[in-house]
Amino acid sequence: MYRYAKLKNRVTRTLGIDAAEVESDPFVAELVDALSPDRVKQDGAHRALLSHDASVFDGGNSGPVVFPETTEEVAAVTRAAATHGRNVVPRGAGTGLAGGAIPLGVPVVVAVTRMNEIHEIDTDNGIAWVGPGVVNLDLTKHLAPIGYHFAPDPSSQQVCTIGGNVANNSGGPHCLAYGVTNAHIVAMEVVLPSGDVVMLGGLDAEPAGYDLRGAFVGSEGTLGITTKIAVRITKNRPEVRTLLLSFESVTDAANTVSGIIAAGIVPAALEVMDQRITVAVENYVNAGYPRDAAAVLLAEVDGLADGVDLDADRIAEIGRANGATAVKLAGSDTERALLWKGRKTAFGAIAQLAPDYYLHDTVVPRSKLAEVLTKTYEIADRYDLTIMNVFHAGDGNLHPLILFDARDEGVLEKVHAAGGEIITASLDAGGVLSGEHGIGVEKQKFMDRMFSSDDLDHQNRLRQAFDPGCRTNPGKVIPTGHSCADIQSLRSVPKEVWA
Amino acid sequence: MSTAPAALATNDPVLLGFAEEVGTDGPVAVAGRRTRWTTGGTLAPDTRVIAAPSGIVEHLPDEMTVTVRAGTTVADLHAELAAAGQRTALPDRGGTVGGALAVGENDLRALGRERVRTALLQVRYVSAEGRIVTSGGPTVKNVSGFDLPRLMVGSLGTLGLLGEVILRTNPIPPVSRWYAAAGAHPRAVLETLLAPSAVLTNGETVWVELEGHAPDVDAEAARLASIGSFAEVAGPPELPVHRWSLTPAEVLSLHDTGHVIGASDFVAVAGLGLVFSHEPQPPRSVDPGVAIIAERLKQNFDPTGRLNPGRMAGGTA
Structure with a gap:
């Protein structure tokens, strides 16, 4: 409701533009020449839709939207933008939660969703070449017949694109053992802000030169646009054991997680859900979670048969030693799939409780999980907000979820204030700002809580080496005062540019 | 010159002393x-x-992290970690933590230990201006800001001089x-x-x-026996001193053809692409567009060219 109302307002407002003015814009004419009229969208509906992403942040203002299908088309769009002094914002499926894809400065939005071809599977090199618009789960499904998968598995994997995964260095439940996206990107063809096309990284063991590939991954679309990506493919493990452990407190679950890691076991996944979200999930998909447990831990180990049995037994022991009230081993692939369906649809399950939610993302040392979780509940109580916790416990990645109804006057201010306190509590515990959602516009104002001026200055030096004009996804990541682009000016429409 | 907020500027006297030693001018x-002294020029x-x-500085087995000064030898680090049943991805080939990271050298067992990159x-380095810069974070998962740690690995100290790092540790498997x-x-x-x-x-x-x-190792050994006359041995062969970087596919074809371009004999790591040879790998070229970014990076991070002059990270355009 909240999102729809905002969208409607924006469509109405944006439809008010002078069509003749748009058509006379030489920049748009050049885009149409470079692509084709049907793949350059300048109507209010497209521009309004792509002024948002999946975050709660408003303020985006899209210029023309283009849907390139080739590297040459992306390069042509980028060159045209450079010639006309216009900003460029790349976009995948728009599932980002930190506002990283919100267009600031009325940029041309380059939606790469049509660049969705899986070009080549190369098992000798252990990689697949894919377009940036390939959907994460589609690649894994494509690889299934040859016994491989793409390891990063964010909750949005049914819709998010691999180009977006690269931009955000995405994680997911199974990144505990297999690593986040950066560990799975081998090389990338990239269109630089200048319009030049370069290859970052390489298929060889230690590519020559600075690791620009590594610097590019997670740069939130500020360094250029990926047009072709070599991703590492991972062999499917023949045996999987999935355990569901129930606890009388979130603290017991968190202590079990620490105990498992301390025992030298690195499971494929260690996920915790508190009672509130577990009940919501059960109401939504009836996945088989206990409704009466204060917290549940989903632990998964994979590998060869004997080893996974040994690890599963040890995890059960550690759970019981930390007060687990029940330990259940998924008895079949169907049961296992259902448990994961429950975990991965947790955010969808929220819709039955409140029309809106704000999903946070911080990381704390594992040993501080219980302490910071307790603080999140205290903070929510103080603001009279409902909070739920579902998180990647194995790597300390918290996802506090604040429920609200945006129609309630003043509630958004409370939600943001509570969120700020959660971030502070995480940093105070020795944690970091984000584990997988990124900084975007959401956490810019907190960057100087984690980094000094010198630190931010050096981050900006990296940014400017790729994009001296600061025209690619401007106004993101680095806060005003440290960034080469001033955010405030990007909120308004530059002179001479239609909007 | 920007000034770090007091709360964030490191007060570590050891790092401050290192920064003072680096100073603000002169190569x-x-x-x-x-x-690895001649790598890169x-x-x-x-x-x-x-x-x-x-x-x-600090090993936290439960967090799977270790904070270590760059001048520590990899042997000393791994000896300490082994006492707690852990290790890192750094190569066991001598030298220091900072040296291995500056060169970006993988262990020959990287398939089982993850890549060094x-x-x-987290990295703390001293900049060309003599300032202590921190990037990354102390947790095993982190996407807060631009990823300078990735940039530092393999940069041969041409962008900043490594003082202290936090590395991910991993459990040593029960059997090897x-x-x-x-x-x-x-x-x-x-x-x-x-x-x-x-x-x-x-x-x-x-x-x-x-x-x-x-039991898993036994099962895999049985599978090995089905494809060749494998026998247990004490360890890997003696490795020639020079490292080459090829693709995994090139290593497979290398096995078939039995020669490295310009090298007499070799030990190659299949699945990774590392090749150890008695001959050094000829300089490798990089994409001209990449070279332009590399030049800008060097200019932005070290405008006077005082950090490791004469060395270049990787090939030339």
Whole structure:
């Protein structure tokens, strides 16, 4: 409701533009020449839709939207933008939660969703070449017949694109053992802000030169646009054991997680859900979670048969030693799939409780999980907000979820204030700002809580080496005062540019 | 010059002392054990050579992290971690933590230990302006800001001089065994096994390292026996001194053709692409567009060219 109302307002407002003015814009004419009229969208509906992403942040203002299908088309769009002094914002499926894809400065939005071809599977090199618009789960499904998968598995994997995964260095439940996206990107063809096309990284063991590939991954679309990506493919493990452990407190679950890691076991996944979200999930998909447990831990180990049995037994022991009230081993692939369906649809399950939610993302040392979780509940109580916790416990990645109804006057201010306190509590515990959602516009104002001026200055030096004009996804990541682009000016429409 | 907020500026006297030693002008480089001293070119004459601080600051086994000074030897680090049943991705080939990271050298068992480029969680380096810069974070997962740690690995100290790092640690598996067979093919090994820690070839013999729970290692060893006359051996072969970087596919074809371009003999790491040879790898070229970004990076991070002058990270355009 909240999102729809905002969208409607924006469509109405944006439809008010002078069509003749748009058509006379030489920049748009050049885009149409470079692509084709049907793949350059300048109507209010497209521009309004792509002024948002999946975050709660408003303020985006899209210029023309283009849907390139080739590297040459992306390069042509980028060159045209450079010639006309216009900003460029790349976009995948728009599932980002930190506002990283919100267009600031009325940029041309380059939606790469049509660049969705899986070009080549190369098992000798252990990689697949894919377009940036390939959907994460589609690649894994494509690889299934040859016994491989793409390891990063964010909750949005049914819709998010691999180009977006690269931009955000995405994680997911199974990144505990297999690593986040950066560990799975081998090389990338990239269109630089200048319009030049370069290859970052390489298929060889230690590519020559600075690791620009590594610097590019997670740069939130500020360094250029990926047009072709070599991703590492991972062999499917023949045996999987999935355990569901129930606890009388979130603290017991968190202590079990620490105990498992301390025992030298690195499971494929260690996920915790508190009672509130577990009940919501059960109401939504009836996945088989206990409704009466204060917290549940989903632990998964994979590998060869004997080893996974040994690890599963040890995890059960550690759970019981930390007060687990029940330990259940998924008895079949169907049961296992259902448990994961429950975990991965947790955010969808929220819709039955409140029309809106704000999903946070911080990381704390594992040993501080219980302490910071307790603080999140205290903070929510103080603001009279409902909070739920579902998180990647194995790597300390918290996802506090604040429920609200945006129609309630003043509630958004409370939600943001509570969120700020959660971030502070995480940093105070020795944690970091984000584990997988990124900084975007959401956490810019907190960057100087984690980094000094010198630190931010050096981050900006990296940014400017790729994009001296600061025209690619401007106004993101680095806060005003440290960034080469001033955010405030990007909120308004530059002179001479239609909007 | 920007000034760090007091709360964030490191107060560590050791790092402050290192920054003071780096100073603010004149060519400067850090020497560790000089095991990789000629990698990337010869240091310009009259360069002041200093040492990075050494010592293990904090090992947190439950967090799977270790904070260590760059001048610590990898052998000392791994000895300390082994006492708690852990290790890192750094190569066990001598030298210091900072040296291995500056060169970006993978261990030959990287298939089982992860790549060195992803093992670095947080870096503290001294900039060309003599300032202490921190990037990354202390947790095993982190996407807060631009990823300077990735940029530092393999940069040969040309963008900043490493003072202290936080590395991810991993448990040492209960069992680790090496096997070898003449006449086997590395492709068959890679296709047959689930996750060997290392597969090496010299064109005639194939060595395989298996790690994990004992029953799993036994099961994998049985699979190995189905594709060749593998016998347990003490460890990997003696490695020639020079490292080449090829693609995994090139290593497979190298096994078939039995020669490295310009090199007489070799030990190659299948599945990874590292090749150890008695001959150095010829300079590698990089994409001209990449070279332009590299030049801008060097200019932005070290405008006067005082950090490790004479060295270039990787090839030339």
